[in-house]
Amino acid sequence: MGAKKKKTGKQDEQNRTVARNKKVPRIFEILETLEAGISLTGSEVKSVRAGRVSFKDSFVYFKKDEAFLTGIHISRYENAVYFGHEPERDRKLLLHKREIEAWRGRSEQKGLTVVPTKIYLRNGLAKVELALAKGKRIHDRREDMKRRTEERETARELARHTK
Numbered sequence: 001m002g003a004k005k006k007k008t009g010k011q012d013e014q015n016r017t018v019a020r021n022k023k024v025p026r027i028f029e030i031l032e033t034l035e036a037g038i039s040l041t042g043s044e045v046k047s048v049r050a051g052r053v054s055f056k057d058s059f060v061y062f063k064k065d066e067a068f069l070t071g072i073h074i075s076r077y078e079n080a081v082y083f084g085h086e087p088e089r090d091r092k093l094l095l096h097k098r099e100i101e102a103w104r105g106r107s108e109q110k111g112l113t114v115v116p117t118k119i120y121l122r123n124g125l126a127k128v129e130l131a132l133a134k135g136k137r138i139h140d141r142r143e144d145m146k147r148r149t150e151e152r153e154t155a156r157e158l159a160r161h162t163k
Contacts, residue, residue, distance in 0.1 A: 017120040019053040024117050026141065028133035033117065034103065037094030038069065038126050041085045043077040048126050050077075053119055060093065060114035060130060062104040067093040069116060069128065093128070106132055 024030065040048065047053070058071035068090045076084050095103075107114045117129045136144075 015120075015122055017118055018048055018051050018126075019055065020118045021055040021058070021116055023055070024115055024131060024133065026144070027136060028113075028115060028131070029136055029140075030117070030131045030133050031112070032106075032132040034095075034099065034130045034132075036067070036099075036128050036130055038119075038128050039092040039094060040074075040126055043085045044074050044091075045126060046077040046079075047074050047085075048119060049121065055116060058116050060103075060107075060116070062100065062107070065097060065100060067095055067100050067103070067114075069093055072116065093130075103130075103132065111135060 052075035054073040054075075056071050056073055058069060060067055060069055062068075069092075070090045071088070072091065073087050074085070075087055103114060106112060111134050113133055113135070114130055115133050117131045119126060119128050121127070
C-alpha cells in the first residue's frame, strides 16, 4: 500500500474554485456538465487567480468549429500597465472538435443552452465547467423555493428538538 501524499498550501492554491454562477441552478435545470479550458491573456489569469470574475448573463456560442464564452466579466489587473485586457471580451474555449460538435448539436435543440457554472484552477490552469441546461418554468422555480423553505424549516425543528 502506498503512502498518502499530504497536500501543501501550494497544491490547494492550484486546485480551487474561483467563482460560481449562482443563478444557473435557480434558472436552469442542468442536464449534463463538461470541463473546458479557457484561452486567457496573462493579466486575465492574474485577475482570475485573484477571484475577480463575474458571470452576469454569460453563455457559450458556437462559430464554425470553435466555441466561445461570452458575457463573462474578468476585471482588469491593477498592475498590468501596458498590456491590460478588455474585461468583457469573448474568450475561446479549449475543447476537442468532437466535443464541440456534440455540444453544438445538443444546444441547437429547442429550449437548451450551454452556460458556465464555475471557473476554477486545476494544476495552475484556469478551467470552466460548462452545463447543458434547460430553462425552468416559473412554476418549477416556485416549487424549488417551497421545497428549500420546507427543508430549512425541518432542519431548524430537528436542531431545536435535539438540543
